[in-house]
Amino acid sequence: MAQTRGDTALVARAASGSEHAFRTLYRAYARPVYWIAHGILGSAPDAEDVTQETFVVAWRKLPGLELAGESLLPWLATICRFQAANRLRRRQRELAHTTDEADERIPSLIDVEQQVITAELAARIAQELGGLSALDREIFRLCATEGYDYRAAAAELGVGHGVVRNRLSRVRTRLRGAVTETEPAS
Template identity: 70%
Template sequence: MVQAAAGDASLVAQAAGGSEHAFRTLYRAYVRPVYWLAHGLLGNAPDAEDVTQETFLVAWRKLRGLELVGDSLLPWLVTVCRFQAANRIRAQRREREHTAEAADDSIPSTVNVEQQVIDTEFAERILREVEGLSPLDQDIFRLCASEGYAYQAAAEQLGVAHGVVRNRLSRIRTRLRTVAEEST
């Protein structure tokens, strides 16, 4: 461990006064024990490195008001490291819970195969019925029902009167409704 002869109290006072050299000396003296403590708490190197850096960042910010108890800065750094590690563990837990909740919301708890088969058969019947329509009626259905065209816009696209689109679409819907009622 790197340590100055004057002890940590003197280095802490110098670092609190803005001495980067004193702070670097403290850092070099305690970075390894702080890292290994963080690694033991978190279980992986990347998080341990982050928590070690966060610990020394807190130390740099709080040295001015620090009253060192004893000859070593290490017990205080250990306490800061434990708090930083606990914060990281809580944040990771919240992230996992949030991710799990999002996954739970997007994935159905069960897959109803029977309902999927019924839905597929129903869609196929509707498609067969639409395929049996005249070409103009197929175009009206495609534009109005599938693509969301208004009657007038569909009429202009197809070169027919507004009333033709309205009346034919009404008949198409009635025909498809009949197919749907037969399916249930």
């Protein structure tokens, strides 16, 4: 039988209650989820809270999830956007109770067009990541998501330092192309 690609096996184990599998998913996606939340909220503490809330919701909903692609990121991004929107609404309600004037620093509720662009971007990135070889996905995960340097990733994967550097460069170029294709025309 062919080895399962992407997050499918981890998601199945986490949905069955494996905390180890869920921790692995958390480590792989906490940073991207945080940056999505931070982009929406513009506040590091709120982004940290929303990241945690996103993974709490994900843990509860994993047993019913049927993973559409090979990456969990689009699903997590959707949960994150809803959690961030809830936080913005809560901020606006609290502000309305404390002042008659709206605070200009608080972002307005998420624009529907921006939500669609964000969802398309996450789906496009997930699609590109799914099309990578297993080695390229691991290199990307270790270096881009977990912060390994080239030498540490090379040692972890049992390949040369140059292999990691060259492959990561190609992966980043490919992902930049995916992001550029998703950006709206100015």
